[in-house]
Amino acid sequence: MKKIALLQPEVPHYRDDFFSLLRKQCECMDIYIYNSMDDAKKNGFDIHVKNLISISNIKFHGFLYYNPQIILRKKYDTLVLMLHFAHLTTWLLLFTKFIHRKKIILYGQGISVKRYIHEEKYPDWKLKWMIALADGIWVYMPKEERQWKAIFPKKKIVALNNTVTGMKDILKYRPDCDICLLKNKYNIREERVLIFCARFTSPHRRVDLLLETIQKLDAKRFGFIIIGDGINKPDFSKYRNVHDFGAVYDVDVKRDLFAIADIYFQPGWVGLSIVEAMGYGLPIFTFKRSEHTLQCVEYSYIVSGENGMLFEDMKQCIEILTDISHEELVCMGNNARQLAKTLLPENMVEKACSVI
Known part of the structure; x- marks a missing residue:
């Protein structure tokens, strides 16, 4: 049983089942969100999951810095962070694993939807570097799992097969x-x-x-x-x-x-x-x-x-x-x-x- 800190922008209604069921598999799982509830509602999301924790952060031109102390001061075994190269704190936590000694799993699509045609041939070097530093990867779909496993055959990379609640x-x-x-x-x-x-x-x-x-x-x-x-x-x-x-x-x-x-x-x-x-x-x-x-x-x-x-x-x-x-x-x-x-x-x- 693991103690997990999980970072998300928000937890929309269609992910309720996934996070609720995952929480049952852990001794402790805290979900930190960096978007406000008002922003989530403006984007059309209905938030149902309870016990979400807002994490203080600064956003600037697409880049995100969130307070690392909040998730480091608790005794988590594993941090599930986002596979997003513009998350500056995630880079900091990846580079300092030898200090905080927490396992880091990165979770995301594994590719840019807007640059998909290019990146399915030439994977983004920034994501490649993040994956190299991480302990494991959750991607949404098998196609991206195959792409990254070809580059990192020994890395723990799994496609979750994205689905909806209910x-x-x-x-x-x-x-x-x-x-x-x-x-x-x-x-x-x-x-x-x-x-x-x-x-x-x-x-x-x-x-x-x-x-x-x-x-x-x-x-x-x-x-x-x-x-x-x-x-x-x-x-x-x-x-x-x-x-x-x-x-x-x-x-x-x-x-x-x-x-x-x-x-x-x-x-x-x-x-x-x-x-x-x-x-x-x-x-x-x-x-x-x-x-x-x-x-x-x-x-x-x-x-x-x-x-x-x-x-x-x-x-x-x-x-x-x-x-x-x-x-x-x-x-x-x-x-x-x-x-x-x-x-x-x-x-x-x-x-x-x-x-x-």
Whole structure:
């Protein structure tokens, strides 16, 4: 049993299960956060985890200095810090391990999403140096685990397989009534329904492609469910086939909407929302990662033609959406659910503990 100090910007609702289950595996685990609760709420996060400790810090042009004394003065065996080269205190703690003698695990994506295409070929030298100094690494996804293990074959590096809280309930869910009745309940009449569920806070969501898809598809046949709010959200009110629900916090309503949908569609910046959609048995449709269409690390869960589709361009997107059969969608959705069955918070904890 270990005594752990864990540093995070905040602990959003979708990580509740992971941190709660991890805490049960430790003699003591304290979570330190450097963002305020108000900032977290502004970013659309709902904070549920109890006993979070705010750590004093200074932020300057993307760099972070947090007070090391707070986590050094307690008798922790292990520090789980962020794999982030702009965290100045983390560098200090890595270089002074011979003094404080605490094990350091670094936790993060292991790659820059904004510089992904470059860094998947040429890993960031700053992250490489941090990893060399650390005792172990937690990355989100197997692709980045393989990349860093090729460089550090003897280092304890594990992919946690990023997932969301409540995955078992999502996987078990089946609607109580016929889909036609659900559609009537929410006044959704279109034959084929695409759902988008993400915060409109990032400019990389490629909302322009979402709008173009809405405009180019047959409005009588295709409907769109939109879940999410944010400063970059466009006005969907002029589209009669777009059903905008804003931010949805009612779990029953959200599950109804996912049950109505045939496809999860998010043109860019796909992340953990696709794991939730896969749990509901939806195939994931998005555009291929490029310099203009950025995708988060969870993008590698998508296998085109198996559990979703990756489009080269808008022409292909419209053609496939128009021609694909219901049977193909059901098959891909079933494959997506099968993958989601392996993506449980309990599995994340087991993998994390293998490094601790």
